[in-house]
Amino acid sequence: MKELPKNVVLEVEHLKKLFPVFEKGILFSHQTGSIHACDNVSFKVEKGKTLGLVGESGSGKTTLAKTILYLFHPTSGQVFFEGIDVFKTFRSKNKQDILSLRRKMQYIFQDPYSSLNPRMTVADIIMEPYQIHRHIPKKEWPIRMYELLRLVGLEDYHSERYPHEFSGGQRQRVCIARALAVEPEFLIADEPVSSLDVSIRAQILNLLGDLQSKFNLTYIYISHDLSTVRHICDEVAVMYLGRIVELAEVNELFESPRHPYTKALISAVPTSKPGQKSNRIILPGEVPSPINPPLYCRFYPRCKYHIPICKKKDPKLEEILNKHYVSCFRGKEKLD
Amino acid sequence: MPRTILKIENLKTYFNTWAGVVQAVDGVSLEVKKGETLGLVGESGSGKTVTSLSVLRIVPRPGKIIDGRIMFKDEDLLRKTEKEMQKIRGAQIALIFQDPSTSLNPIFSIESQLIEVIQQHQKLNKEEAKEKAEILLDIVGIPDAKLRIKDFPHQFSGGMKQRVAIARALSCEPSLLFADEPTTNLDVTIQAQILDLMRDLKSKFDMSMVLITHNMGIVAEMADRVTVMYAGRVCETSSVNDIFLHATHPYTVALMRAIPQIGTEKQKLQVIPGNIPNLINPPSGCRFHPRCKYAKSICKMKVPELEKVEKGHLTACLRWDEIKKTLLKERERAA
Amino acid sequence: MSKDHTKKEMTKKAVKTSKPISQWGIAWKRFKKNKAALAGLFIEGIILFMAIFGPFIAPYPPNDISAFMEGRTREAPSWDHLMGTDYTGHDVFSQIIYGAAPALQVGVGAAVFSMVIAVLVGSIAGYYGGKIDTILMRFSEVFLVMPAFLFLIVLLKVAMTITVAGFGLGLTILVLGILGWAGDSRAIRAEFLKLKEYEFVTAAKCLGASNRRIIFKHILPNVLHLIIVLITSSIAINVILEAGLSFLGFSDPNIITWGRMIAYSLEAIRGAWWQGVFPGLAIVVTVLGFNILGDGLRDALDPRLRE
DSSP, X not given: OOOOOTXXXXXXXXXXXXXXXXXXXXXXXXXXXXXXXXXXXXXXXXXXXXXXXXXXXXXXXXHXXXXXXXXXXXXXXXXXXXXXXXXXXXXXXXXXXXXXXXXXXXXXXXXXXXXXXXXXXXXXXXXXXXXXXXXXXXXXXXXXXXXXXXXXXXXXXXXXXXXXXXXXXXXXXXXXXXXXXXXXXXXXXXXXXTTSOHHHHHHHHHHHHHHHHHHTOEEEEEESOHHHXXXXXXXXXXXXXXEEEEEEXXXXXHHSOOSHHHHHHHHHSOOXXXXXXXOOOOOOSOOOOSBXXXXXXXXGGGOTTOOGGGGTSOOOOEEEETTEEEOOTTTTSOOO | OOOEEEEEEEEEEEEEETTEEEEEEEEEEEEEETTOEEEEEOOTTSSHHXXXXXXXXXXXXXXXXXXXXXXXXXXXXXXXXXXXXXXXXXXXXEEEOSOHHHHSOTTSOHHHHHHHHHHHHSOOOHHHHHHHHHHHHHHTTOTTHHHHTTSOGGGSOHHHHHHHHHHHHHTTOOSEEEEXXXXXXXXXXXXXXXXXXXXXXXXXXXXXXXXXXXXHHHHHHHOSEEEEEETTXXXXXXXXXXXXXXXXXXXXXXXXXXXXXXXXXXXXXXXXXXXXXXXXXXOSXXXXXXXXXXXXXXXXXXXOOOEEEETTEEEOOTTHHHHHHHHHHHHHHHO | OHHHHHHHHHHHHHHXXXXXXXXXXXXXXXXXXXXXXXXXXXXXXXXXXXXXXXHHHOSSOTTOOHHHHTTOTTOOOOSSSTTOBOTTOOBHHHHHHHHHXXXXXXXXXXXXXXXXXXXHHHHHHHHHOHHXXXXXXXXXXXXHHSOHHHHHHHXXXXXXXXXXSOOTTHHHHHHHHHHHHHHHHHHHHHHHHHHTTSHHHHHHHHTTOOHHHIIIIIIHHHXXXXXXXXXXXXXXXXXXXXXXXXXXXXXXXXXXXHHHHHHHHGGGTTTOTHHXXXXXHHHHHHHHHXXXXXXXHHHHHOTTOOO
């Protein structure tokens, strides 16, 4: 157990996840390096709040989220959920503890097409958590299932149908219902709307918002779409190559970003106002390979504000203003 | 007065599947003027991709063009023979796909793929074609084009692959370019690079462009005019300013309101209720009526035609006149 | 508001009238449209009917040699003997009907037996991966590179010298089964490797599901379509192998098989063609039937052909 600060439900400390890279030999393969998917990441999430994780593909947001839930085995670091050491619990192989922790934290996937078993009816899918955890008496299962269906905006008759009979938005509702069946306190939503149609996205985002206020849920919301992040998050962490480069309260981040990468990311979003040409910062080049990244600032090769020290040392995530953390040597300056 | 380069009239493309006839494109009319960028906006199943495939007459089986006219430079493409179409595809009308990793053939080098296209339409020998390929790669911003031309598609990143695909599309200097969600699979910062590139190239090559997308932000930035599609039909066509400021079709209006804006704070989004209709058995009358908050009983019975709201602004709504007044009041109240 | 509500009610009713269809339902719908596959199903239906009701429909008992008594051996097809008689006076038509049962028993029995091994090995190797996977796959390679038919003959020869009397079909089933699983197990492993990365499997893990639940409830039902297709084609192969073995004399002499009938016909292949041609046709039709049935099932069950 660890005493967490008041209101904090989740604390991630120096979390690191490396994936080994192998080269095949004749008989044995040997490791030639590692993908630094998630490197020394620390943050806290307060009860009932939403933390946004933003970054481009390969920035490690999904790896981070899956490692928190022990779906990937962490290389090092610690995660505390309500004071419980998450990794220690999962490693202990104590079935009761593991199940009770699984009940508290749930995951909503990006692709509602592959995250539902095509051979199971919606009723089976939503009642499976009851079979696993047996936290409510069996005769209440169908009642609870129908309650959940209505809660996520589906109808009773949907229960006997199969996933392929639903549209993407409806499937995502089923996924949300399944996650809610264990009565979790904490949800990780991994790009929950990015594979949905524009007119459906708003429905799902509003649903997530409603559920949050109803059950006082805590979210980590992962997205590469900054405009949805602005809409549902309280705090935002920007990731680049496995690191958090900036972390701040949502309006603070969008209105006065300090890290050069955050600035470019925000400016790159097309604005929905015709004729208004944004002063877009075009980043040169592409995200470098996360295999054996440089020991200095990882953004250095694409950064136009770099100074000599950027190529010598690795910047730390520092609090430059109240609750505004930046990992940049020039974070305190106002760059244009 | 800009000349029209492409004019589609009442195009119908249906797919005969085992479950029934999918009316993917059902009476689409639109036009592209010379030198402009038309944003073709719609969600999945709206028929925007099938429309572009129909123009090139490469609709995959079991799809078939049932009816309509496709006038390209005053000639009906639907009356052309397959041989004649082959000369038009790639040379005069080119296409960029959404997924650059599958649109390039993985077993050939970039060089041979570019040379193939160039030689197909232009009388150049291999050396000249190669030189041209290198120039093209340079234009689309691939560093060290001379070296990288020997590489295979898997050696390029997603953004770079899309650049190569653009180079291939431009190799014969087409006069019309269809770009089907060219940046959807790319990251935001890479998307910004590609959009910038496409805007540059459009003026450099003096092309007209049809930009197919579901992203209103991209439309605002890139398009001159916009055609909005829903469930296989056109809802509204107008200049980009009118779409964003004075849209009259309820679907367009609702779509704009449902999109989160990066510039606004945490709040509830307005939603469009319901789901995208099934095109095997589409709603009668106006296909948007089951989700439309202004729908009346007439919307169920009568198929709306494109009507002129003002010059260059067409809308396919039976009640646009009334709705326009309501919207004006709503906008006034909001302001 | 009330208008909105009625609209909702209406769409609800419209959707509700259509019954939920499982993926198996869709597959059956698609299968029904495939004429060739239906023909395959029909052929196998007849063979199965012959195998079950053979004793009741065959015009002559299995060991009836009344024709021999009447001197009507090697008689050409006639109304008495639709496919003629063999040199000991057996009615060829009846013998073909009796031959259906052992052909199906060996074909289906060996296919199911080898599939059980294939599923066990394939699912464990595919799901757990790592060292277990490597070991099991090397093991399956041993069975793949083995000259199976030669091995079969040796095994059965040994069995025959030990048992002397008839050894029934069990041994053939056993041996064919043991030699036939390797290829199928690799196909199933590949499917497991693919499916275990699907998000519904991760979602189940996230809910706290055990490995056993994930394998049996989530992955296996999604591999079932592949298993069905593999079994169908493996039946066809086993029917041919069985015919080949009994043609060479490696089968229980007390059981009438099509392969043995062809073997006996060789002595008089010039004069009495019906002795060999009809059992040969029986094998061809049965195998062909399973093959087109398998193709039809593959098309009907293929998850990629959703639309």
